[in-house]
Amino acid sequence: MNLYREFRQKSELNGVSQRSLTIALAGQPNMGKSTIFNLLTGLNQHVGNWPGKTVEKKEGDYQHNHHSIHLIDLPGTYSLSANSPEEIISRNYILQEKPDLVVAVVSAANLERSLYLVSELIVLETPLMIVLNMIDVAEQEGIKVNAKILEAAIGVPVIPMIASRASGVRELLDYIDKFIQGELEFQPNLPQISTDHQHVKELIDQLIDGFIPEFYPKNWTSMKLLEGDVEIYDILKTVLPLERWETIDEILKKHEDAGLAIASGRYEWIERNVRAAVDRPKLGQVGLTDRLDRFATHPVGGLIILAVILGLTFWVTFTIGTPIQEWMDSKILLPLGILAESMIIDAPPWVVSLVVDGVFGGMGAVITFLPIIIIFFAAFGFLEDVGYMARAAYVMDNFMHWMGLHGKSFLPLFLGFGCNVPAVMGTRVIESWPARILTILLAPFVPCSARMAVLAFIAPAFFGNYAVLVSWGMILSSLAVLLLLGVVLNKIFFKGERTAFIMELPLYHIPNWRSAILLIWQRSLSFLKHAGTIILMMSIVVWALSEFPGGDLETSYLAQIGNFFTPVGNWMGLDWKLTVALISSFMAKENAIATLGVLFGRTEELGLVQTLSMTYTPAVGLAFMVVSLLFIPCAATVAVIKKETGSWRWTFVNIGLMLIVSIAAASTVYAIASAVGL
Amino acid sequence: MLTRLLDLIKLGGSLTPASLATQLGTTPSMVEMMLEELTRLGLLKESDFQNNCDQETCGTCYLAKSCKPQNQRVWLTKQKE
Numbered sequence: 001m002n003l004y005r006e007f008r009q010k011s012e013l014n015g016v017s018q019r020s021l022t023i024a025l026a027g028q029p030n031m032g033k034s035t036i037f038n039l040l041t042g043l044n045q046h047v048g049n050w051p052g053k054t055v056e057k058k059e060g061d062y063q064h065n066h067h068s069i070h071l072i073d074l075p076g077t078y079s080l081s082a083n084s085p086e087e088i089i090s091r092n093y094i095l096q097e098k099p100d101l102v103v104a105v106v107s108a109a110n111l112e113r114s115l116y117l118v119s120e121l122i123v124l125e126t127p128l129m130i131v132l133n134m135i136d137v138a139e140q141e142g143i144k145v146n147a148k149i150l151e152a153a154i155g156v157p158v159i160p161m162i163a164s165r166a167s168g169v170r171e172l173l174d175y176i177d178k179f180i181q182g183e184l185e186f187q188p189n190l191p192q193i194s195t196d197h198q199h200v201k202e203l204i205d206q207l208i209d210g211f212i213p214e215f216y217p218k219n220w221t222s223m224k225l226l227e228g229d230v231e232i233y234d235i236l237k238t239v240l241p242l243e244r245w246e247t248i249d250e251i252l253k254k255h256e257d258a259g260l261a262i263a264s265g266r267y268e269w270i271e272r273n274v275r276a277a278v279d280r281p282k283l284g285q286v287g288l289t290d291r292l293d294r295f296a297t298h299p300v301g302g303l304i305i306l307a308v309i310l311g312l313t314f315w316v317t318f319t320i321g322t323p324i325q326e327w328m329d330s331k332i333l334l335p336l337g338i339l340a341e342s343m344i345i346d347a348p349p350w351v352v353s354l355v356v357d358g359v360f361g362g363m364g365a366v367i368t369f370l371p372i373i374i375i376f377f378a379a380f381g382f383l384e385d386v387g388y389m390a391r392a393a394y395v396m397d398n399f400m401h402w403m404g405l406h407g408k409s410f411l412p413l414f415l416g417f418g419c420n421v422p423a424v425m426g427t428r429v430i431e432s433w434p435a436r437i438l439t440i441l442l443a444p445f446v447p448c449s450a451r452m453a454v455l456a457f458i459a460p461a462f463f464g465n466y467a468v469l470v471s472w473g474m475i476l477s478s479l480a481v482l483l484l485l486g487v488v489l490n491k492i493f494f495k496g497e498r499t500a501f502i503m504e505l506p507l508y509h510i511p512n513w514r515s516a517i518l519l520i521w522q523r524s525l526s527f528l529k530h531a532g533t534i535i536l537m538m539s540i541v542v543w544a545l546s547e548f549p550g551g552d553l554e555t556s557y558l559a560q561i562g563n564f565f566t567p568v569g570n571w572m573g574l575d576w577k578l579t580v581a582l583i584s585s586f587m588a589k590e591n592a593i594a595t596l597g598v599l600f601g602r603t604e605e606l607g608l609v610q611t612l613s614m615t616y617t618p619a620v621g622l623a624f625m626v627v628s629l630l631f632i633p634c635a636a637t638v639a640v641i642k643k644e645t646g647s648w649r650w651t652f653v654n655i656g657l658m659l660i661v662s663i664a665a666a667s668t669v670y671a672i673a674s675a676v677g678l
Numbered sequence: 679m680l681t682r683l684l685d686l687i688k689l690g691g692s693l694t695p696a697s698l699a700t701q702l703g704t705t706p707s708m709v710e711m712m713l714e715e716l717t718r719l720g721l722l723k724e725s726d727f728q729n730n731c732d733q734e735t736c737g738t739c740y741l742a743k744s745c746k747p748q749n750q751r752v753w754l755t756k757q758k759e
Contacts, residue, residue: 113711411725500689
C-alpha cells in the first residue's frame with residue numbers, strides 16, 4: 001500500500017487543491033511539538049477549544065513555495081486509545097477530519113516511548129511523516145539515532161530536527177514540498193498482531209467488512225475492537241446487524257487476551273525499529289551504574305555490602321554522634337539546668353522541680369538526641385540520594401524471595417525501617433485479606449528510625465566500644481525474627497505462590513549537597529519542634545505523676561503505676577523506673593529517654609547516659625534495648641492499624657502479640673546475659 | 679515481546695527493568711514501557727508507596743513533611759481473581 005499515492009488520488013477525488021492542505025502535528029507531551037508549531041506559524045495562529053471539550057485547540061497558517069498550509073496542533077497524547085479526552089480528540093480528528101498529512105514529533109532521546117504513538121498513527125492510513133526531534137539531547141546522552149535507517153525501517157519519511165534551535169525546519173518544509181509533488185515513494189511497515197491471534201483478527205476483519213463507518217480503516221477498527229476499545233465497541237454494536245455482532249461479541253469474550261497480542265505486536269515493531277536505528281554505547285553514568293550494580297545487587301555480595309553499610313552507619317553514629325551527644329548533655333544541658341535553677345531559686349520547690357527535672361531532665365534529654373538523629377538523617381539521606389536505598393530494598397527482597405517470603409509482604413515491611421506508619425499503609429498492595437492482616441501485624445516489628453535512635457542513645461552507656469556490634473547485631477536479629485515470621489506467613493497464606501517484584505533502580509549519582517543539607521536542616525527543625533511539643537508535654541505529664549501526690553518519687557503516682565507492672569518488668573530485670581519509661585514510649589518512642597531523664601535527673605558531674613550505666617548492669621541495659629525494639633507500636637502506628645484493619649480487635653491482637661514477643665525476648669536475653677555474667 | 683516479558687515475570691522473584699531487558703535483549707526503557715502497558719492491561723499493578731507518607735496519616739511524626747519513601751516505581755503481579 002502506498003499511502004502517498006493514495007493520498008494524491010484522494011486529494012484529486014475530493015477536490016482538495018494541492019496549493020492548500022491541512023497538516024496535523026501529533027506527538028506525546030514534551031516532545032517539542034508546540035515549538036515546531038510556533039516556528040512554522042509564527043504569529044499567524046489562534047487558540048480556541050476543541051468542540052464540546054475544554055481541551056485547547058491551536059491552529060495556524062503559513063505559506064511555503066506558493067502552498068498555503070493550515071497547521072493543527074493536536075493535543076499531546078501517549079497513545080490513541082480512548083482513555084482520555086485528548087486521545088479521543090486526536091484520533092477522531094485524524095480519522096474523521098482526514099488531514100492531508102500527519103507529522104508525528106518524536107524524541108530521539110526517548111525513541112522507544114515516542115514510537116508507541118507512531119505505532120498507532122501509522123495504522124490510521126493517513127499520510128505520515130516523523131520529525132525526529134531532540135537529536136542534540138540524545139547525542140549528549142551518548143545515543144545516536146540514524147534517521148535514514150529509521151526511515152527505511154518504518155517506511156515513512158524521518159526528518160532529524162533540533163526544534164529548540166530551529167535546525168531541521170527547512171528540511172521538513174522541503175519534505176512537505178516533495179510530498180505535495182508526489183515525489184515520496186515510501187511503504188509503511190505496520191505493526192502486526194502476534195501470530196497466535198492473527199486468525200482471530202482475520203475473522204473479525206471479515207465480520208466487520210462493509211459495516212463500519214466510512215472513515216474507520218478496517219485494520220485499525222478490528223485491532224481496537226480486540227483491544228477492548230470502549231468507543232469502537234459501542235459504535236460497532238450499533239451499526240452491525242445483531243446476529244453478526246453477537247458472533248463478534250462471543251469471539252471477543254473468548255479472546256480476552258487479544259489486547260495483549262496487539263500490544264505485543266506494537267512492542268515488537270518498536271523494538272525492531274529501535275534496534276535498527278539506534279546506537280547506544282554504554283558510557284559514563286549508565287556504565288558506572290551497571291558496574292556498581294554487579295556488586296550492589298549481587299544476591300550474596302549485595303547482602304554483605306548492605307550489612308557493612310548498616311554497620312558503618314552505626315559506627316559513624318557512635319564515633320561522631322555519641323561524643324557530641326555526651327558533650328551536649330554535660331556541657332550545655334547540665335549548666336543550663338543549673339543556671340535555670342539559680343534563676344528561679346526563690347520560686348516554690350515544685351516549680352523548680354518542674355523546670356529542672358521535668359523540662360530540662362525530660363525534654364532536654366531528648367534534645368541531646370539531635371547529633372545522633374542528624375547522623376542518621378545524613379547517612380540515610382546520603383544513601384537515598386546516591387541511589388543506594390533502592391538497591392538495598394532489591395537485595396533484601398531477593399534474599400527474602402530465596403528464603404520464601406512473599407514479595408508483596410516484603411516491600412511494606414522494608415518501608416518500616418523509616419517509619420511503621422507507611423509500612424502498615426503499604427500493605428494495601430496485598431489483595432489477600434488474611435495475608436494483609438498478618439503483614440500488618442508484622443510491620444511494627446521492623447525497627448523504625450525512632451527505635452534505632454533510642455538504641456543508639458542507650459547502647460554506648462552499657463557497651464562502650466562494643467556498642468556498634470551490639471546495635472548491629474540487634475538490628476540483624478530483629479530482621480531474622482521478621483524473616484522467620486514472614487516465611488511462616490508465606491507458607492500459610494500464600495501457599496508458596498511465586499510472585500514478582502519489579503523495582504526501578506535509579507542511576508547512581510553524586511548527591512546534591514545543598515539539598516542534602518537543607519533536608520537535614522528541615523528534619524532537625526522538625527525534630528526540635530517535636531521535642532518542644534509532644535515530648536515536652538509528655539515530660540511534664542511524667543514529671544507531674546512523679547511529683548504527686550506527696551513530692552516523694554518512691555510513693556508517687558508514677559511509682560505506683562510502675563510498681564503495678566514491676567512483677568512483669570522483673571522478668572526482664574527492669575525496675576519500676578525502666579518499666580514506666582518503656583510504657584511512656586507508647587506516645588512516641590523517644591519518650592522512653594525523656595522519662596528516664598525526668599526520673600534520674602542529673603548529678604552535677606554526670607549526664608543521663610553515665611547515670612544509667614552506673615545504675616544498671618549491661619544485662620539490664622541489653623534487655624531494655626531488646627524490649628524497646630520490639631515493644632508495642634507507638635500511638636500513630638496503632639491509629640493507622642485501626643484505620644487500615646477497621647477493627648479494634650486486630651489492633652489489640654497486634655498490641656498483645658508485640659507485648660508477648662517483646663517480653664519473652666527480653667526475658668530470655670536478660671536470663672542469658674545474667675547467666676554469662678554481663 | 680510483551681508475552682515473553684509476562685512469562686519472565688510469572689517465574690517470580692526480584693527483578694529490575696535492567697535485568698528483564700538483559701533477558702529480553704532490549705533496553706530498560708523499553709521494559710519500563712511494557713511494564714506500564716501490562717499495568718494498563720490489568721496484569722500488573724504499580725505500588726503507590728510514595729503516597730503513604732503525609733501529614734494526615736503520619737500523625738505526630740516529625741519526618742512526615744520531608745519523608746519520601748520509595749520514590750522508585752515498583753510493580754507487583756496481581757492476584758488472580
